[in-house]
Amino acid sequence: MRELLVVSKDNLADDVARSLSDSEWSACYARDSDTAVKLATDKHLLVGIVLFPQLRDTRIDEHLQQIVAGLPQLKWVAVLSEQQLCEHDIKHFVATHIYDFHVYPLEGNRLTTVLGHAYGMARLEREFAHHREINKAPSRFGLVGESPPMRHLYRMLQHAAESDVSVLVTGPTGTGKELAARAIHDHSERSSGPYVAINCAAIPPALLQSELFGHEKGSFTSANARKAGYIQSAAGGTLFLDEIGDMPMESQATLLRFLEDKIVTPIGSTRGRHVDVRVLASTNVHLEQAIEDKRFRADLYYRLAFLTVETPPLSERGDDIELLAQHFLDEAAREAGTRQLNLAKDAVAALRCHPWPGNVRELRSVIFQAALSCQGITIRASDLKIQGQSRGAIGSYAGRGRNATEKHNGASTGRYVIGTLKSAREASEKRNLEYALERNACNVTRTAQDLGVSRMTLYRLMAKHGVERDAIESSR
Secondary structure (H helix, E strand, C coil): CEEEEEECCCCCCHHHHHHHHHCCEEEEEECCHHHHHHHHHHCCCCEEEEECCCCCCHHHHHHHHHHHHCCCCCEEEEEECCCHHHCHHHHHHHHHHCCEEEECCCCHHHHHHHHHHHHHHHHHHHHHHHHHHHCCCCEECCEECCCHHHHHHHHHHHHHHHCCCCEEEECCCCCCHHHHHHHHHHCCCCCCCCEEEEECCCCCHHHHHHHHHCECCCCCCCCCCCECCHHHHCCCCEEEEECHHHCCHHHHHHHHHHHHHCEECCECCCCCEECCCEEEEEECCCHHHHHHCCCCCHHHHHHHCCEEEECCCHHHCCCHHHHHHHHHHHHHHHHCCCCCCEECHHHHHHHHHCCCCCHHHHHHHHHHHHHHHCCCCEECHHHCCCCCCCHHHHHHHHCCCCCHHHHHHHHHHHHHHHHHHHHHHHHHHHHHHHHHHHHCCCCHHHHHHHHCCCHHHHHHHHHHHCCCHHHHHHHC
C-alpha cells in the first residue's frame, strides 16, 4: 500500500476513500501542523491532499496553507471550490505550493489518477536527489574540482597551510583567490584565531593607512576616538589583503616595514605595538610587470611571495566545469529555493564550449540565472544566458528538426558546436599535459603518477599533441 497524507478538518467521503483503497492508497489523517510533520517524517511520505472547506473560512484556510507550506518536500494536491480559485491569495498559494488541484465535487477516480502522477514524480525526484548525493562533486579545502590544475592547487594549499610564511595568491579574476586564502587559514594552526579580509582596491588611498594601522583620538580632524586597525584586529590569526596590486605606493612602504618587524604604529602615536599575525595577499595583477612599471615595490613583492599559490582559470579545468555547474545547481536549490535540477547533454556541451573569461564567478551567475528561469526539471542549452555565445547557435543545437530549414541549420550548428567542443577539449588536454610535465620537472614517471595514467598512455598523449620534453625544459 502507498501512504498519503490527508490534511482536512473532516475525513474523506466514503466513496472517495473506497476508490483510494481500491487503488492501494492508505490515508494518514492530520488536522494540525505537528501531526502532519510527524506523519510525513516518520512514514517518509511523498504526497499529500489538502481539502479546503467548500464554504470559505479564512481562519481554516490560513491554517491549512501553513501546514502545506511547512512540508514543501511533499507533492500536494489541493481540493477547493471554484469560488476559492477566484481569490488572489488562494491562487497565489496554489501556484507556489501545489502540484495539482481539483474543484468540488471530488471524484475518487479522478483523484487517484492525479495522485499516481504526483507519486511518480515525487519518486523520480527523490531517486534523482539520492543519485546526486552519491555522485556529489568532490570537494577539498571547500573547493570543487578534480582536474590536474586543481590537484596541483590542493597540494600548494596544503604546503601553505602547514607553514606560517606570507603567501601570495595569484590568478585571473573569478578563479576563487579569496576562497583559496580562506582555505589556507582554516587548515592552518591559526584557524582558531581571527580571519580578517580587506579589499585594498575598495579603500581610498587616503584612508588605507588608517584602516590598516589604526589611529589615536585627535590624530586628524575626524578622529573622534581611538581605533585599532585591521592588522591589530587580526592578531593571533590571519590578515588577508585582497587586490594587493592596487595598493598605492606610499601605503606599500608602510606595509613593508610592518612585514619586516611586525610592529604597528597607529597614526598619531609614538609607540609601536608588536602584532603576531600572518599575512596572505592576492592579486590578479601581473606584479612582475607592475614592478617594471614602478607601480609595485619589488621588496614588498619578495616579502609577500615567500610562497605563491596560483588559482587556475576555468578554461583549463576540463571536466570540472560540469562538476561546478551541478554544485551551483545544488547551491541554487539551497539559497534561492529552486527545485532540484539537472543538466541536459546539450547544456553541458554549451558550457564546455564557452571560454569563460569571467571564470568560476561567471559560471555561477549563468547557472543561477538558468535555475531561476527554468520551467522544467532539466536545464537545456537554450536556458543558458552565456555572454558572447550565440543564442541562435545554442537554440539550433538544442532543438533540431522542426522543419527542413531548421533541420539544415540545426545540423550545421550541431557540427560546429561538436567541432568546437573537440578543439576546446584537445587544447585543454594539451595545456594540462604541458602543465603537468613542467611542474614535475619533465620526469615521465612522476608526471604519469600525477595524472593518474600509465607511462605508455602518457607517451601516447605527448605524441598526440606534439609535446616534447626538450621544448618544455628549454622554456623553464
